[in-house]
Amino acid sequence: MRTIHSAAMIVNAQSRKGRAQFKQACQAMRALPYPVDARAVRDPKKLDETMQALLDKKPDLMILGGGDGTISGLVDHLVGTDTMLGVLPLGTANSFARSLEIPLDIEGAVGVLAKGAPRRIDLGMIDDDYYANCAAIGISPQIAETVPNGLKRYLGRVGYLSWAALQYAKFKPFLLTVRRDGWEESVRAVEVRISNGPFHGGTMLVDPATVDSGEIVVEAVRGNVRSRLVKNWVASVLRLPARREDVVDFRGKDMEVSTHPTLPISIDGEVLARTPVRARIAAGVIEVIAPAL
Numbered sequence: 001m002r003t004i005h006s007a008a009m010i011v012n013a014q015s016r017k018g019r020a021q022f023k024q025a026c027q028a029m030r031a032l033p034y035p036v037d038a039r040a041v042r043d044p045k046k047l048d049e050t051m052q053a054l055l056d057k058k059p060d061l062m063i064l065g066g067g068d069g070t071i072s073g074l075v076d077h078l079v080g081t082d083t084m085l086g087v088l089p090l091g092t093a094n095s096f097a098r099s100l101e102i103p104l105d106i107e108g109a110v111g112v113l114a115k116g117a118p119r120r121i122d123l124g125m126i127d128d129d130y131y132a133n134c135a136a137i138g139i140s141p142q143i144a145e146t147v148p149n150g151l152k153r154y155l156g157r158v159g160y161l162s163w164a165a166l167q168y169a170k171f172k173p174f175l176l177t178v179r180r181d182g183w184e185e186s187v188r189a190v191e192v193r194i195s196n197g198p199f200h201g202g203t204m205l206v207d208p209a210t211v212d213s214g215e216i217v218v219e220a221v222r223g224n225v226r227s228r229l230v231k232n233w234v235a236s237v238l239r240l241p242a243r244r245e246d247v248v249d250f251r252g253k254d255m256e257v258s259t260h261p262t263l264p265i266s267i268d269g270e271v272l273a274r275t276p277v278r279a280r281i282a283a284g285v286i287e288v289i290a291p292a293l
Contacts, residue, residue, distance in 0.1 A: 002060070002118070003060075004033075004034045004060040004061050004084075005034055005060055006034060006035060006037070006057075006059045006060055006061075007032070007034055007035070007036045007037070007059050007060065007061035007062070007063060007086070007113075008036065008037040008038075008039070008054040008055075008057070008059040008061070008062050008063065009025070009029070009036050009037070009038040009039065009062075009063035009064075009065060009086075009088070010039050010041055010047065010050055010051055010054065010062075010063070010064055010065065010066075010074065011025060011038070011039070011040050011041070011065035011066065011088070011090065012041060012044065012047065012065065012066035012067070012070040012090070013040035013041060013042050014041075014042055014043070014044055018040075018066070018090065019040060019042075021065065021090045021106065022038070022040040022065070024106050025038070025065055025088055025090075025106050025110070026038050028106050028107050028110040029110055029113075031110070031114065032110070032113060032114055033114070034060075034061075036063065037054060037057070037059070039054065047070070047073065047074060048073075048074070048077070051074050051077050052077060055077055055078075055081060055083060058082075058083070059083055060082075060083065060084065061083065061084045061085075061086050061113070061289065062078060062083050062084070062085060062086065063085075063086035063087075063088055063113065064085065064086070064087060064088065065088035065090050066088075066090050066091060067089075067090065067091020067092060067093065067094065067269065068091055068093060068094065068095050068096050068132065068133055068134075068268040068269055069091070069268050069269040069270045070090075070091070071087065071096055071132050071268070072096075072130075072131040072132040072133065072267060072268035072269075072270075073268075073270070075123060075130055075131070075132050075286065076129070076130045078286050079123070079130060079282070079285050079286060084118055084286075084287045084288065084289055085286055085287065085288040085289070086112075086113050086288070086289050087100065087102050087109065087112075087288065087289075088106065088109050088110075089102060089104050089109060090106075092202070093199070093200075093201050093202035093269075094202065095133045095134060095197065095199035095200055095201065095202055095268075096132045096133040096197060096199075096268070097109070098197075098199045098202065098204075099133060099196075099197030099198055099199050099210075099211050100119075100121075100197075100211060100288065100290045100291075101290070101291050102290065102291065112289060112290065112291055113289055115292065116289040116290055116291050116292055117289070117290065117291075117292040117293070118287045118288070118289060118290075119212070119287065119288055119289075119290040120212065120284045120286070120287050121211040121212050121284070121285075121286060121287070121288055122196055122211055122212055122213065122214060122281050122282060122283050122284060122285065123196060123281075123282045123285050123286065124194065124195070124196035124216055124279070124280070124281060124282070125216075125278075125279070125280040125281070125282055126194065126265065126267055126272070126273050126277050126278070126279060127273065127277050127278050129267065129272065129273070130282060130285075131196070131267045131268050132196065132197075132268055133195070133196055133197045133199065133200070133268050134193055134194065134195045134196065134197065134199070134200045134206070134268060135193070135194040135195075135265050135266065135267045135268070135273075135279070136191065136192065136193055136194070136200065136265065136266050137174075137176075137189075137191065137192040137194075137257075137259060137263050137264075137265050137275065138171075138189075138190060138191035138192060138221075138229070138263075139164075139167065139168060139171050139190075139191065139226075139229065140191075140201075140266055141263070141264040141265055141266035141271050142167050142171060142263075142264065143164050143167045144264075144266055144269075144270075144271050145264045145271045146167060168226065171190075171226050172226070173188050173189060173190050173223055173224055173225065173226065173228075174188070174189060174190075174259050174260060174261065174263060175187075175188060175189075175259060175260040176188075176189040176192055176220050176257070176258075176259055177257075177258045177259070177260075178218055178250045178255055178256070178257055179255065179256040179258075180250070180252045180254070180255045180256070181252075185250070187220050187222050187248060188222060188223065188224050189220040189221060189222055189223065190221050190222075190223045190225075190226055190228050190229040190232075191220070191221040191229050191232070192218065192219065192220050192221075192257070192259075193205060193206050193217075193218075193219045194216060194217075194218050194219075194257065194265075194279045195209035195216070195217045195218075195219060196209060196211055196216065196217075196281070197209055197210065197211050198210065203233075203236050203237055204236065204239075205219070205236050205243075206219045206249075207244070208249050208251065212284070213281075214253070214281060214283040214284070215251045215252060215253060215281055216251070216252065216253070216255065216279050216280060216281040217249055217250070217251050218249070218250040218251075218255060218257060218279060219247055219248070219249050219250075220247065220248050220249075220250075221246055221247055222246050222247065222248055223246055228246050231246070232246055232247065253280065253281050253283070254278070254279075254280045254281075255278070255279050255280075256276060256277075256278055256279075257275060257276060257277050257278075257279050258275050258276035258277075259275040259276070262274055262275050262276075263275050265277060
């Protein structure tokens with residue numbers, strides 16, 4: 001492992017919990033053998049400019065603290081630099097950290113920064129946008145795109161779940177078409193995962209996907225009724241063999257993905273695109289500090 005002389009850290013501290021986690025992380029990082037320029041960013045709109053300002057100082061390591069959406073939104077800045085990525089999982093699902101086998105507690109994750117090893121990994125791409133873990137088409141982005149502003153804040157978890165139930169009742173299966181090198185296949189689907197890693201929503205769903213395979217995996221949960229999705233999720237959470245019964249995987253370096261009708265796509269939890277899109281892999285494009293093998 002090349003010697004780390006300097007590091008920077010950004011923590012998404014929009015919430016009260018995030019601010020408390022930032023203080024805890026700073027305390028834990030005092031044991032690291034190199035200085036860390038730590039920043040808590042309360043306004044998500046300032047994450048990109050803060051990231052770029054820190055990268056202009058050319059740190060050896062950039063530590064990103066937050067959920068999958070925060071990491072995915074900032075990882076683009078590391079492409080083409082010599083700065084390694086450090087992961088501090090502070091979200092709910094932490095699928096990217098799970099894919100890297102990074103502990104989900106702050107002390108454990110900081111321990112990896114101290115004793116881990118660099119690992120060169122891939123990033124997924126939706127059109128020209130790099131992302132860390134998984135893009136999805138189906139009920140999840142439909143809920144995220146349509147939920148009224150402030151619903152969860154004012155009505156809490158019950159309000160959000162009620163909206164999700166309403167959207168599920170309205171949800172319909174769709175036609176997915178995948179094209180690659182002159183080859184084309186279409187299937188009826190209830191969910192599509194465009195994955196650079198096996199975890200989605202904190203659950204292992206896309207078994208064939210790894211962060212260093214050099215391929216992107218487009219996995220479709222097949223079905224003409226929405227109950228197929230519930231069956232697949234339950235089987236996946238319980239790790240039952242049935243989780244693979246209704247899925248089909250397409251693998252490659254560069255594929256065109258379209259749906260009928262046109263649908264929103266969530267990229268690591270944020271709705272950022274709509275079909276049709278180009279799904280690609282950026283093989284070995286960054287280095288991350290991961291647990292030593």
